[in-house]
Amino acid sequence: MLDAIQFSSFAEFVDMGGYGFNVWSVYALFAVFVAVNLILPLRKKEKIIQQLKRRALIDAEIQSEESTDEQ
Amino acid sequence: MWVWFSKLGSPKWFYELSGKWLPWLIAAMVIFMTIGLVWGLLFLPPDYQQGFTSRILIVHVAVAGTSLAFFPLMFVAGTITLVWRMKLADMVAKNAAILGAWFSFITLATGSLWGSVMWGTWWEWTDSRLVSMLFQLFLLLGVISLRSALEDSETAAKACALLSIVGCINVVIIKYSVEWWNTLHQVSSPVSMGNDSPNGPEFWIATLIMIIAVYLFLSVSLILSTRNEILERERRSQWVQELVLKS
Amino acid sequence: MHDNHTTTSAAFWATLKRDLLIAFKKKNDVVNPFMFFIIVVSLFPIGISPESERLTEIAAGVIWISVLLASMLSMDSLYRSDYEDGSLEQLLLSPHPLFFLVLAKNISHWLVSGLPVVLVSPLLAYMLALPQEAYGTLVLSLLLGTPIMSLIGSIAVALTVGLGSRGLILAVITLPMSVPVLIFGTLAVQATLNSLSPVGYLSLMLVMLSVSISLAPLASAAALRISVN
Amino acid sequence: MHDNHTTTSAAFWATLKRDLLIAFKKKNDVVNPFMFFIIVVSLFPIGISPESERLTEIAAGVIWISVLLASMLSMDSLYRSDYEDGSLEQLLLSPHPLFFLVLAKNISHWLVSGLPVVLVSPLLAYMLALPQEAYGTLVLSLLLGTPIMSLIGSIAVALTVGLGSRGLILAVITLPMSVPVLIFGTLAVQATLNSLSPVGYLSLMLVMLSVSISLAPLASAAALRISVN
């Protein structure tokens, strides 16, 4: 199994037969791309829930005020 | 049919169902990604003529192939929005446009990173796939900016639906006309993409795994952002209120 | 009471007449695309190079792209004032099929803003030292191409009719869509220059034109209903 | 009662903030000029020729002309909505010198629509196979050139502020005026390509810029007073 690995040393692995920059930047790009499009939606969900909570409180406040205004 | 549709149309239903599916999808995505990446990076034997750069293609081809799926997707979503007035379809379409732009961009980027090795240039107008992908990106950005320009969300939904339908037809026309145009320039073209693509089964198996992984990633990301969209648009509805207060 | 209701064709002609009248009153709609076209084309000798050999190479492309821009930007005036003063609502509320009324508007708009540009193109072709033999093909391809762009543009305009300033977003939406037209148009001219027959390309454009005449107004009509909503 | 009246600088900042806020809310004012620029540039390889030798020759000119068009067309959004909703009248009725308020509006508009275009230009320079050594000059010349065009454009916009669709007429008025900028800009790039020093041209543009900053807003202010009348 392990001998199927194409690289005898880590340096070789990094170097990618001279194409290190391109190969690694492609994989880096890909990683960023995947991470961003998974993490941003998750973060956004938190934000939305926070906002909705705040909004709910404000509305409750408005309603109570209006009811007092009527009296 | 109708019952089924209206049921499927209901954001609440989708939110709950997708909630059930997400963990499995994510698990599958993680598995395929790791297999694909590890194999691609460590085990894939170097291509006889392209050396280790064939590792780029695994990612590139997967992303590129997937990015071709977006306009058909938006076409379907658009039709559903216009014909059946299904809110959910528009929520999907909105995020599909954005994600699609991402995919097209990554295709371009990885492609040109490969090109800089293969052709010694980062960009090549004489390759039809590059050009048509570029214009697919433009069309997607057009849809996105139309959405952001229109203030009323109802209007924006239908307008973008119509535009994506027209755009999808156009992408096809563009693709073919560009290819044709390109054949006339082949003579002078220094390279043509894909003629000397790495061969050998390992390469294509690795690519296949990556393609599956990328499709899984697409659906996960799309579902996540659609769920956010649902929360925002249905924020007044009973079930969202409860859900918010629970969390 | 229902006796003297108008036929659709009457409404079609009334709309066509009205739009031509308006265009004729505010001459800008007629003159500007024309002017713009000439000015943009004449920027290239300044910006790139005044030598006629260089110009010859780029002439066809420059003219076609400038036409593309001119007709895209002229679209801005279509539907706009109608939307602002409410005439568009009246149009939507008319008992006649919207397809024809929209078509009438598109036709009048092309007559006013597209045609003049096409007619002046040989002059600019000369200024850019395009070989004489290509004039015919150039004009023909433009005659076929500009209506297509107007029809496509009309959809985008109808979608953005509510926006204040939309010149740019129009271009952003429609320029990518008009790439096929650009390709075949320029290929046709190139073919003539290489003394090949441009008929193939031209007939392809003819097909595109007939398709878009029959479909685009439907899309525009739908778009109008959407955005007046 | 007169105690808490605002200083002119406060009004300046308030106006600048407001315009940036509006631009930020409708993102299109930021994205579209940028998009338009990229799309227009990428039409040329298709319309003229995809071969890099050809492209190299036309790169500088094409980029400059496209920037010219992008910034002219982006001007359309300046003052328009303010005029339509009456904010412009409020601006004219403010006790502060109009010069600064107009300047604030111009600055925010350039930051939003001019700067992004300049920043992306090297990318397109690469795609058009412009030799690397010219990038610096290109960006510099654009950095000096685009504000000039915005300032000139602002005058034309102020003059045409009453018109519904004016994308074209703006271009027709301002493109001829911006020919000098185009000339010096392209000359500067050409100089670098011929490994001469572009400093002369650039400093000339710097002079133009400082002159137009000090004069153009006055003209715009006057124009606004005229056309709101």
Next chain:
Amino acid sequence: MSSAAPNNHTESKNGETMLSARQLFCARDDRVLFKDLDFDLIEGQVLQVQGSNGSGKTTLMRILCGLNDNYEGSIKWYGQDIAEQAAGFFSSLLYIGHRVGVSKVLNPIENLRWSCSLLQAVSDEQIMNALKEVGLRGFEESPCYTLSAGQQQRVSLARLIISPARLWVLDEPFTTLDAKGVAQLENFLQSQAQSGGSVMVTTHHKLNIPQLNILSLG
């Protein structure tokens, strides 16, 4: 909700039901404008839609004309869905909204020539008479951008005189009209009602029209 319903019964003798709305529901964003809104519009009836600012009058009018379709409920034209009746409905509808549909470049005559020709064939002296009647004598030839706010509105009101439409839908037609104009318009509405047509109008004015029906929102 709808205070119109009662009146309808008292009125219903003088004609059949033209337009009937049932269970109308409309919400903009997350605000419910109206729900379970029922009303009938009967031939020979003038129905004034009342309500505070933002109560949804304009929205309701546009929904009825099919200019706005995010609503729920049923709207029937002589008992049939408007979708089926489209031609019939639109050929007997005349709508004038916040935007009056008068092109600024054209002069009053040219404006009317077009806007009327969408519904019926009109002769020029019909138009001249109408313009004269709304007090635009002498302005027939001057382009509409030179007309004052009220004068432009009068141009659109001239259509009321010419058009054969059975159903008028007018959204705040009284704004910017002077006292004389208001009185005149009230007469138009009345005569339309008497001739068996019917009118739906929003305004914050207090109309003085005999047996006026009121539908009040929020």
Next chain:
Amino acid sequence: MSSAAPNNHTESKNGETMLSARQLFCARDDRVLFKDLDFDLIEGQVLQVQGSNGSGKTTLMRILCGLNDNYEGSIKWYGQDIAEQAAGFFSSLLYIGHRVGVSKVLNPIENLRWSCSLLQAVSDEQIMNALKEVGLRGFEESPCYTLSAGQQQRVSLARLIISPARLWVLDEPFTTLDAKGVAQLENFLQSQAQSGGSVMVTTHHKLNIPQLNILSLG
């Protein structure tokens, strides 16, 4: 011509003359709108400009604010030409025209923040109070294109509460306001007059404000 002149004498005790127009003449195209128009606007005065459609009310208002300069005659601000007084005049003028000056993209708060900051420094809770007072509670955050015609007008009217301007020039501020809104606005005008400021307003309504002065055109 000007029925205001007499009242001015009776009023002139409660303050000095703020704005005085003499021999005003204006013709659009070839139509004479008004000529030899004289009137004084005195501190603590509410002056309603009346006239049929097209009589030149809007034109007059814009002339007074310096937004329109094709007129003849003299306009004085506390006895001096406005040209010399510009800073003083404009810093105590508040004009609201047919176009109310509310940006559709921004929400009411952001709108007021800017339009008020042109005249004076304002705090956010001043703005919030003003908005609440004109009945836009709950709409503070929603962009103005989602507001109805009347609600947008109310946003502009909120400036009346905040601004320190001594002179208000309002062109048809009542259109599209509902009954409550009208009553409220009339109160604003009154209190402005009592606080020694003065108001010039055009409307076709019949204002109920004690000792109202009327200037009627054509």
